[in-house]
Amino acid sequence: MSRPPVARENVLDAFESILIDKGERFATMDATAKAAGVSKGGLLYHFASKQALEEGLLARLDLLVQEDLDAIASAKEGVVAYFLRSSTTSGTPVDRAIVAATRLAQGGDAAANASLRGIREQWADLIRPHVRDATALDLVLLVSDGLYYNAALDGSGVAGPVPQASDLEALIALVKVAARD
Amino acid sequence: MSRPPVARENVLDAFESILIDKGERFATMDATAKAAGVSKGGLLYHFASKQALEEGLLARLDLLVQEDLDAIASAKEGVVAYFLRSSTTSGTPVDRAIVAATRLAQGGDAAANASLRGIREQWADLIRPHVRDATALDLVLLVSDGLYYNAALDGSGVAGPVPQASDLEALIALVKVAARD
DNA sequence: GTCTATAAAAAGATAGAC
DNA sequence: GTCTATCTTTTTATAGAC
Numbered sequence: 001m002s003r004p005p006v007a008r009e010n011v012l013d014a015f016e017s018i019l020i021d022k023g024e025r026f027a028t029m030d031a032t033a034k035a036a037g038v039s040k041g042g043l044l045y046h047f048a049s050k051q052a053l054e055e056g057l058l059a060r061l062d063l064l065v066q067e068d069l070d071a072i073a074s075a076k077e078g079v080v081a082y083f084l085r086s087s088t089t090s091g092t093p094v095d096r097a098i099v100a101a102t103r104l105a106q107g108g109d110a111a112a113n114a115s116l117r118g119i120r121e122q123w124a125d126l127i128r129p130h131v132r133d134a135t136a137l138d139l140v141l142l143v144s145d146g147l148y149y150n151a152a153l154d155g156s157g158v159a160g161p162v163p164q165a166s167d168l169e170a171l172i173a174l175v176k177v178a179a180r181d
Numbered sequence: 182m183s184r185p186p187v188a189r190e191n192v193l194d195a196f197e198s199i200l201i202d203k204g205e206r207f208a209t210m211d212a213t214a215k216a217a218g219v220s221k222g223g224l225l226y227h228f229a230s231k232q233a234l235e236e237g238l239l240a241r242l243d244l245l246v247q248e249d250l251d252a253i254a255s256a257k258e259g260v261v262a263y264f265l266r267s268s269t270t271s272g273t274p275v276d277r278a279i280v281a282a283t284r285l286a287q288g289g290d291a292a293a294n295a296s297l298r299g300i301r302e303q304w305a306d307l308i309r310p311h312v313r314d315a316t317a318l319d320l321v322l323l324v325s326d327g328l329y330y331n332a333a334l335d336g337s338g339v340a341g342p343v344p345q346a347s348d349l350e351a352l353i354a355l356v357k358v359a360a361r362d
Numbered sequence: 363g364t365c366t367a368t369a370a371a372a373a374g375a376t377a378g379a380c
Numbered sequence: 381g382t383c384t385a386t387c388t389t390t391t392t393a394t395a396g397a398c
Contacts, residue, residue, distance in 0.1 A: 007381075023289020024205060028373060040375090042382045050374065105334060106287035108204020113334060120342060135351040138344045139324065142331075142352075146323030149330035153286060153294060161301060163319045170316040171323075178359040188363080209391060221393090223364045231392065 008046040011036045012056055019100040020155050024107035029053070054104055058115045061101050064094035065119050072126060079130045080140055080179060083123065084172050087147040088162060095151070102152045120145075136179035143175055189227040192217045193237055200281040201337050205288035210234070235285055239296045242282050245275035246300050253307060260311045261321055261360060264304065265353050268328040269343060276332070283333045301326075317360035324356055 014036035018027040029050060033043040047053040068086065075082030089095055098119070104112035124141060131137050147162055154160035163171050195217035199208040210231060214224040228234040249267065256263030270276055279300070285293035305322060312318050328343055335341035344352050 005381085024287060025289040029375085030373070038381095039383050041377095041384070044375075045381060048375090102334075103287045106205060106284045108206040116334060117342075124342075135344075135348065135355050138348065138352050139355055142324045142327030142343075143320065144327070145330040146326030149326040149333075150323075152330075153283075153297060161298070161305075162323075163316075167315065167319065171319050174316050174320055174359055178355055186363090210393085211391070219363095220365055222366070222395095225393075226363055229393090 005046070007036075007038060007042070008056075011038065011043055011046055011053070012060055015053055015057060016096055016100040019103045020096060023155070024103045027103075054109055055111065057097070057100060057104070058111055061094075061097040061115060061119075064097050065122070068094045069122060069126060072123075078176070079127055080176055081172050083127060084140070084144060084147070084175060085168065087144040088151070088164070088168060098148060099152050099155075102148065131179040140175060140179050143171070186227070188217075188219060188223070189237075192219065192224055192227055192234070193241055196234055196238060197277055197281040200284045201277060204336070205284045208284075235290055236292065238278070238281060238285070239292055242275075242278040242296060242300075245278050246303070249275045250303060250307060253304075259357070260308055261357055262353050264308060264321070265325060265328070265356060266349065268325040269332070269345070269349060279329060280333050280336075283329065287333075312360045321356060321360050324352070 011032060015027055015032045018031055018035055029040060029043060032053070033040045036043065043053075047056055072079055072083050072086065086092070086095070098116070101112045101116055105116055120141065123144070124137060127140055128137055131140060150160045150162040154162075192213060196208055196213045199212055199216060210221060210224060213234070214221045217224065224234075228237055253260055253264050253267065267273070267276070279297070282293045282297055286297055301322065304325070305318060308321055309318055312321060331341045331343040335343075
């Protein structure tokens with residue numbers, strides 16, 4: 001922990017970017033090394049196998065999510081609003097990590113799947129006290145899932161059909177009314 | 182069209198099943214041929230390349246979606262309710278095809294991505310007249326996206342965190358109230 | 363239409379120099 | 381820590397018999 005080598009982080013960044021921009025099939029060791037500006041041997045010094053590389057991504061995801069949970073919990077505008085808004089800001093490190101993990105999970109990576117399931121549970125625990133009942137919680141989480149689903153489909157390409165700016169505010173307002181006591 | 186060979190359909194079924202059950206990485210030509218009970222050569226007679234196999238899946242998806250759109254449009258219980266309910270029934274042919282296409286899209290298949298985007302637009306056009314405004318439409322579509330996202334994460338394995346049975350009915354009721362005129 | 367055998371390419375991983 | 385070179389395995393695709 002403490003201070004991970006720069007090159008190691010660069011490799012993770014490159015791996016994550018390829019996953020987001022091109023998809024799981026294109027996120028090979030070769031392509032990752034090239035994008036990170038190192039040789040395959042250089043990459044393998046930091047991550048001894050493809051699985052180690054995937055685990056590295058998931059470990060970093062976990063760190064980012066823990067920070068994000070704190071930010072959600074202490075949001076002045078309210079937990080639900082902040083949570084939904086952060087589900088569409090698809091440029092933050094944590095959002096990128098989630099989309100990358102989603103792509104790994106769809107490829108068949110069981111660990112990525114478990115990570116995403118765990119994150120969703122943590123979100124649920126955080127939001128539950130702020131909504132009326134279990135149905136309202138389902139609503140909030142499913143809208144967030146939907147936002148991430150679209151982010152994952154669009155990669156970092158052209159903007160998808162997901163609401164932005166004022167439309168997003170209107171959506172958040174609607175969900176808040178429907179979900180809150 | 183008219184009457185596609187049985188073996189061809191078997192191959193598509195096998196390919197789809199592997200995508201759903203194990204993920205895109207495991208859906209190789211070899212694994213597909215084995216699961217379909219044919220040799221690799223036999224498979225290649227029907228689909229001359231991996232891309233042709235993927236296109237075959239997407240072509241079938243398109244057929245199933247057209248049928249599904251008719252069913253949604255004529256649903257007695259209402260378009261929104263039927264649409265949401267059918268977004269969780271993850272066992273119908275059309276739902277399986279959507280989840281399989283989602284996995285291809287996440288792998289980096291541009292055609293699968295375009296198909297899913299087109300389907301979402303068709304859903305939007307169908308539902309738009311039945312909801313209050315653009316925000317309500319966003320809400321309905323995002324909840325559906327969320328349901329599919331969870332279906333795609335869970336594959337056909339153990340039941341995920343998505344509401345079922347009476348919880349689902351409550352959710353549908355909540356969305357209807359929030360979305361309708 | 364389906365098979366076996368085989369080629370060709372891509373991906374993951376090892377060895378050892380620097 | 382990073383590199384090049386090489387090996388192994390996997391995956392896609394071809395050729396041709398039946």
